[in-house]
Amino acid sequence: MTDPAGHEPESAPMSRREARAAAARSQSGSEGQPAGEAPAPMTSGPSAGAAAAPADPQSGAPAAQPGVQPGTPAQPGAQAQPGAQAQPGAQAQPEASAQPEASAQPTRRAAAGTADARDGLTDMADLFAAEPVPAADVKQKRRKRRRGCLVGLIVMLVVLGGIIAAGVTVYNVFGDQIRDALGMSEPADFEAGTEGEPVMISIGAGETGLDISSTLYNAGVTKTSGAFYDYVRGLSNPEEFYPGLYELKSHMTSQAAYEALINPENKRENTLLIREGEPTALIYEELASVLEISVDEVKAAAADPSQFGVSAASLEGWLFPATYTLEPGTSAHDAIQTLVNRMVQALDEAGVPAEKRQEILTIASIVQREGRTDDFPKVARVIYNRLEPSNTETHGLLQMDSTVQYGVGKLTLGVVSTSDADRENDNPYNTYLHPGLPAGPISSPGDAAIAAALNPAEGPWFYFVTVNLDTGETLFATTYAEQQANEEKWHQWCEENPDSGCY
Numbered sequence: 001m002t003d004p005a006g007h008e009p010e011s012a013p014m015s016r017r018e019a020r021a022a023a024a025r026s027q028s029g030s031e032g033q034p035a036g037e038a039p040a041p042m043t044s045g046p047s048a049g050a051a052a053a054p055a056d057p058q059s060g061a062p063a064a065q066p067g068v069q070p071g072t073p074a075q076p077g078a079q080a081q082p083g084a085q086a087q088p089g090a091q092a093q094p095e096a097s098a099q100p101e102a103s104a105q106p107t108r109r110a111a112a113g114t115a116d117a118r119d120g121l122t123d124m125a126d127l128f129a130a131e132p133v134p135a136a137d138v139k140q141k142r143r144k145r146r147r148g149c150l151v152g153l154i155v156m157l158v159v160l161g162g163i164i165a166a167g168v169t170v171y172n173v174f175g176d177q178i179r180d181a182l183g184m185s186e187p188a189d190f191e192a193g194t195e196g197e198p199v200m201i202s203i204g205a206g207e208t209g210l211d212i213s214s215t216l217y218n219a220g221v222t223k224t225s226g227a228f229y230d231y232v233r234g235l236s237n238p239e240e241f242y243p244g245l246y247e248l249k250s251h252m253t254s255q256a257a258y259e260a261l262i263n264p265e266n267k268r269e270n271t272l273l274i275r276e277g278e279p280t281a282l283i284y285e286e287l288a289s290v291l292e293i294s295v296d297e298v299k300a301a302a303a304d305p306s307q308f309g310v311s312a313a314s315l316e317g318w319l320f321p322a323t324y325t326l327e328p329g330t331s332a333h334d335a336i337q338t339l340v341n342r343m344v345q346a347l348d349e350a351g352v353p354a355e356k357r358q359e360i361l362t363i364a365s366i367v368q369r370e371g372r373t374d375d376f377p378k379v380a381r382v383i384y385n386r387l388e389p390s391n392t393e394t395h396g397l398l399q400m401d402s403t404v405q406y407g408v409g410k411l412t413l414g415v416v417s418t419s420d421a422d423r424e425n426d427n428p429y430n431t432y433l434h435p436g437l438p439a440g441p442i443s444s445p446g447d448a449a450i451a452a453a454l455n456p457a458e459g460p461w462f463y464f465v466t467v468n469l470d471t472g473e474t475l476f477a478t479t480y481a482e483q484q485a486n487e488e489k490w491h492q493w494c495e496e497n498p499d500s501g502c503y
Contacts, residue, residue: 196250202273276446301332317441364445369402372472376452396435
């Protein structure tokens with residue numbers, strides 16, 4: 001149809017969706033033809049889902065569709081117009097079946113779609129058309145994704161591990177402060193009102209608050225080794241402690257122990273307490289205090305050991321640790337004889353031959369100073385292993401700090417370690433320089449140490465070190481490498497407890 005001026009009417013513009021639908025129908029229509037044949041023109045049959053055009057009431061022919069000129073031949077891919085005549089000589093085509101996927105669109109929309117393509121508009125379906133991806137590329141992408149996830153997981157674990165390690169380190173260094181701040185630390189004192197059995201405590205001349213604190217802890221009076229010392233340091237004006245024997249009770253608070261020690265009623269007159277592991281230097285001071293004479297008088301009385309039946313250079317190790325009640329007016333000689341007789345009794349009860357007394361006392365005195373009661377048999381075994389002629393680990397050297405301390409006069413200072421200068425000091429008690437046993441005993445051993453010296457435990461150990469002075473925990477080793485690892489624990493404990501007497 002033309003307008004009065006003879007121009008073709010302009011087609012209404014198509015939307016992009018309509019253009020895509022028209023292109024899809026055109027493509028599907030051409031793909032349905034056999035190879036080598038031109039597509040058959042579509043007839044004016046109804047599309048799927050569309051009603052047939054109404055017939056003309058006069059001629060009975062189908063009514064013409066608006067906008068389509070009658071008699072125009074059908075174009076491929078477009079709807080046949082009603083009333084169209086077949087071309088001369090052309091064979092009539094059967095009526096095309098309606099396509100179920102797309103409805104017939106007006107020719108003007110197809111033309112509009114073609115115009116859009118000419119104008120450079122790109123079909124959205126083409127933009128998002130999926131190209132086939134090779135299987136190898138898919139697998140590679142999956143591997144990359146898995147690798148990326150694995151790397152992320154590893155990084156996360158490393159970061160988390162670093163945080164945990166840092167937390168553990170902080171807790172190990174500042175654990176006590178953290179527990180104190182949170183109120184989780186265990187009390188350093190026993191609870192008030194939990195006192196137990198009576199305990200005799202001896203305070204020697206010249207002992208400090210730290211010495212007394214250790215004595216109270218070892219006797220079971222206080223709960224920790226530093227509790228009493230910390231309490232006394234916190235007092236604005238603490239009273240002086242006097243040498244002597246005092247009766248206290250087990251499981252006392254530091255305050256209760258302090259008040260008992262400054263109370264004259266708790267002091268026992270004419271009572272002498274010798275503790276296990278004490279050397280004669282302390283015992284003579286305690287004797288002098290009880291007998292109310294000078295220390296020089298006691299030393300003069302003990303100068304000749306043969307007067308007491310002892311065939312040794314001194315009475316070191318021969319004064320048995322126990323509690324003695326001395327009659328008023330007892331002489332220094334008689335008091336010393338009482339102590340020696342009690343040691344001979346202990347040796348005989350243990351089954352020590354008379355000719356072995358000095359040797360057993362020497363070994364027992366080292367055992368008494370070096371370990372706690374539970375470890376006495378193992379400490380004795382270390383000594384015997386080192387004394388063996390076949391010892392190629394230390395070549396006969398005992399290397400005991402206690403004997404070195406005794407040789408340089410430091411055994412009573414409350415220090416458990418020795419310096420390089422101490423170990424280089426050449427004296428008969430320096431077991432770092434001289435193989436075998438020292439010149440004689442270094443302290444007064446008790447029954448348990450004597451028994452260990454007679455019956456050492458079975459084992460291959462050549463080394464031991466106490467790694468915690470509060471608990472007495474001691475670690476034993478067969479090789480020097482193991483000993484070095486144990487010594488690291490000891491040094492760490494000393495760093496964390498600088499006032500404990502390590503150095």
